[in-house]
Amino acid sequence: MPVDSGATPVASNRDNEKKARLYSLDALRGFDMFWIMGGGSIFHAISKVSGSPFWEAIDTQLEHPAWNGFHFYDLIFPLFLFMAGVSTPYSVGRELEKGKSRNQLLLRVIKRGLLLVLLGIIYNNGLQLQPVSQIRFCSVLGRIGLAYMFANIIYLYTKGRAQMIWFAGILVVYWLLLKFTAAPGFAPGDLTMEGNFASYIDRCIVPGKLYLGIHDPEGFTSTFPAISTALLGIITGNLLRNSPMLPVRKVGLMAIIGVMFIILAQLWNFDFPINKNLWTSSFVLQVGGISLLLLALFYYVIDIAGYQKWAFFFRVIGMNSILIYISGHFIDWHYTNDSIFKWLGQLIGDPINAIALSITLVFVKWLFLYFMYKKKAFLKV
Template sequence: MAATTNQADDFQQTPTRLHSLDALRGFDMVWIMGLEPVVKELAKATHWPFLEAMAIQLDHPAWNGFHLYDLIFPLFLFMAGVSTPFSVGRALEKGTSRNKLLLRVIKRGLILVAFGIIYNNGLNLKPIAEIRFASVLGRIGLAYMFANIIYLYAAEKWQIFWFWFFIIAYWLILKFASAPGFAAGDLTMAGNFASYVDRCLLPGKLYLGIHDPEGLFSTIPAISTGILGILTGITLKKTGLSQMKKVTRMAVAGIIFLVLAQIWNLDFPINKNLWTSSFVLNVGGLSLLLMALFYYIIDVLGYVKWAFFFQVIGMNSILIYMSKRFIDWNYTNSAFFNWLFQLVGGPYNLVVMAVTYLLIKWIFLYIMYQKKIFLRV
C-alpha cells in the first residue's frame, strides 16, 4: 500500500536521504552486476524479437550512436551529483568550512581514481607501459571532484553557467582542432583531438591502443554530467517546491535535453567514446526522466517496498563493482548451483546460470546490508 499524504505533506522538510536515489542507483548497477547476461541468454534461448532487440541495446555501439547500455556509466555519475546537496550541502549547513569540505571532495575523487587503477590492473606490479590509468571509477572521481568544487564555491546560476561552458567549449575545440595530419573537426578514433591529447599525456596504455573511452580530455564534458546531477539534487532539496513541481521540472527538463541532443547530434554526433556534448544532453535527459519516475513512485506516492531489491544494491554499489577483482563469482556460482544447471540442461541452463550468478551477488549484498557494512569513499 502507498503511504497516504495530504496537500500540506507535499511541502515536506528536506529529506535526509532519498530512497528513490538509492533505488535508482541499484537499478543502474544491476545491469552490470548480472542482469545483462540474463537478458542476453534469454534472447538466445527464446529468440523472442523483443528480447533480441533488448540484447542489442545491452552492447555499446562501435563509435557513433547510442544504445541504452551507454546510459549506465553517466547515470551513475549523475546520481553522484544528485547526492551532493544532501551530503556536502548538509555539511555546509551544519557549519563545516568550505576548505575542509574541499579537502574531503579531493580525497574522495583521488580514492576513486586509485580504485579505478586497481580495478583495471589488479594488485600487480607492472611496468608503467602496461598499466591502464584511465578508468570508469577514475572518470567518476575526477568529474565528481571538479563538479563538487564548483558547487562549493559557485552559486546556482554559476553552476548552470559552468554546465553549458564545458560542453560548448568541448564542442568548439573538437570542431576546430584535430590530431596532426587530420582535417580540423575530424571525429574518427585516430583523428579526433581528444584522443590525440590522451595519447600525448596519459601514461601507460590506452584501452583501444590509440583511444581510451575514459580518457583524460573527454572527462571535461563529463564534469557537466556531474553538475547536472548537482542541479537536480538542489531542486529535490528545495522545501519551497511541491513534490509534484519537482517531478514536473525534472521531466520537462529531461524532454528538452533529449530534443536538444538530437539537434546537436546533426553537427556533433552522440558518442559515448568521446563523451560528446550531444551525448551529455542525451544521457542527461534520460537520467532526469528516470530520476523523476523513481522519485514520483517512491518518494511522492510512497511505494517503497518494491524497490528494496534495488536499494540493497544501491547502498553498496562501489563494493559490488570492485568485488569482481577479488571474488571469483563464476566459481562460487558453479560451486552452489552446478547440479541445477545439469538438471535444467540446454539451452536454458545458461539462463539459469545467469540468474543464479545475479542472485548470489545480491545475497552477498543483502548480508552486508543486514550487518550494516557499507563501502564508503
C-alpha cells in the same frame, strides 16, 4: 494516494526532504548497478537461447555501439555519475549547514576524488607490479572521481545560476574544441577514433596504455564534459532538496527538462554526434535527459506516492554500489554460483540452463549485498 504498509513518503514536507536520504536515489542507483552485476547477462542468455528478433533487439541495446550512436547500455555509467551529483546537496550541502568550512570540505572532496582514481587504477591492473607502459591509468572509477571532484569544487564556490553556466559552458567549449581541431594530418572537426583531438591529446599526455591503443573511452580529455554530467546531478539535487516548490511540481519540471534535453541532443547530433567514447556534448544532453526522466519517475513513485516495497531489491544494491562493482577482484562469483547452483543447471539442461544460471548469479550477488545491508556494512569512499 495508496501507500505501502510501513512506507513513509519522505517528500511530503520540505523539512523531511532536506534531512532524509532519498529512497528513490538508492533504488535508482541499484537499478543502474543491476545491469552491471549481471542483469545484462540474463538478457544476453535469453537472446541466445530464443533466437527471437525481439530478444536480439533487446540484446543489442545491452551492448555499446562501436563508435557513434546510442544504446541503453551507454546510459549506465553516466546515470551513476549523475546520481553522484544528486547526492552532493544531501552530503556536502548538509555539512555546510552544520558549519563546516568550504576549505575543509574541499580537502575531503579532493581526497575522495583521488582515492577513486587510485581504486580505478587498482581495478584495471590489480596489485601486480608492471612497467608503467603496461598500466592503464584511465578508468571508470577514475572518471567518476575526477568529474565528481571538479563538479563538487564548482558546487562549493558557486551558487545555482553559476553552476548552470558552468554546465552549459563546458559543453559549448568542448564542442568548439573538437569542432575546430583535430589530430595532425586530419581535417579540423574530424571525429573518427584516429582523427579526433581528444584522443590525440590523450595519446600525447596520458601515461601507460590506452584501452583501445589509440583511444581510451575514459580518457583524460573527455573527462571534462563528464563534469557537466555530475553538475547536472548537483543542480537536480539542489532542486529536490532546497527548492520550496511542491514535490509534484519538481517531478514535472524534471520531466519537461528531460524531454527538452533529449530533443536538443537529437538536433545537436547532426553536427556533434552522440558518442559515449568521446562523451560528446550531445551525449551529455541525451543521457542527462534520460537520467532526469528516470529520477522523476522513481522519485514520484517511491518518495511521493510512497510505493517503496517493490524497490527494496534495488535499494540493497544501490547502497553498496562500489562494493559490488569491485567485488569481482576478490570474489570469484562464477565459481561461487556454480558451487551452489550447478545442480540446477544440470537439472534443467541445455539450453535453458544458461538463463537459469545467469539469474542465480545475480541472486547470489544480491544475497551477499543483503547480508552486508543487514550488517549495516557499506563501502564508502
